Amino acid sequence: MQETISEQTLWLLAVRDQRDRQAFARLFDHFAPRVKAMLMRGGLRDGTAEDVVQDVMLAVWRKADQFDPHRAPASAWIYRIARNRQIDLVRRRPAPLPELLDEAPDTEPDAEQILALEQETTRLKAALLALNPEQTRTIEQAFLEELTHTEISQQTGLPLGTIKSRIRLGLDRLRKELADLKPE
């Protein structure tokens, strides 16, 4: 199990707090090719995908003050920016975005809480790896590729709680959902 905060999150914090260009370059080297892969799977051609990658990575630089490592690992935060940009382009209108939380991201990072979120993310990744190729393919299609409809049915909610611990709970449930998919 991971015992220190990931370098990606540390780079993004350096960008947020110190406007560190070298850290931005490292983030770019790691994430830009992954964002590009997602955009191309979503149907963008190579040249367009490169332009959109530039937009996304510059948004990472400009919006870094909104990054809160207690609520999202760097990959999740960048995924959100990239996916919303992709939705804007496909739908030709801006994706509806929720209001931001009033509270400013904690400036004093709580390493233990950040690490706990990252460990939960690692467990989620392990659960993804345990799926069979067809299942993995289906989930990748939904999250990284086609932007289409899906059918929905009702399900009742749970009581309220604080958001940070709730995200981990949500991750835990997602991981269990994934574990249930494992072939017998």
Place this chain on the structure above:
Amino acid sequence: MTVISHHIAEKLIAAHVAGQLPHVFSVVVAAHISVCDECRARAEAAEVLGGALMDSVGPVSLSSGALGRALAALDDEVPEPAPITRSGIFPAPVMQAMGGKPPAWRMLGGGVRQQILAADGEGSLRLLYIPPGMAVPEHGHRGLELTMVLQGSFSDSEGRFAAGDVEVAGGELDHQPIAGPEGPCICLAATDAPLRFHALLPRLLQPLFRI
């Protein structure tokens, strides 16, 4: 923050995060997340899954000079359009759907008013204003309908829905919501285009969310 008693199903939130919902439903989900920490946490958990998937795909190299272009652009002044913010009972995503303007109601009779905010092949989005004690008019949903209360309340066979709550109704639900007596009920309702909906149904999130 109001206490929310009717949330949005986890898989619906995940579908929103993954970009799998028609625009009109995404407006309702984004409006609800704006006032509901529980559903915000569900959305952010789904984003962690999205990020994990993105992190594990085979990367595609960029052209040489891509990083240099980005670094050179870091100091560019980019005019940011003034963000649309909440106004009164209308959360920011609803204000955005209203074009930043206050509602322009059309009378429907019986004191009921509505404003259609969007209607296209993927569905429709409208604001409804229902006087206290009046029935919400049938707006012809045979598919999926998401209704978020912005002010007041309504009740139907599924319970009482107050500000911030969302009712998710499928075609099978025969409901006749009545506005609460405490004052006019204002809600945001998204319906899908019934013919399109069932035709396009995906397999996509099926295994994960057991649709």
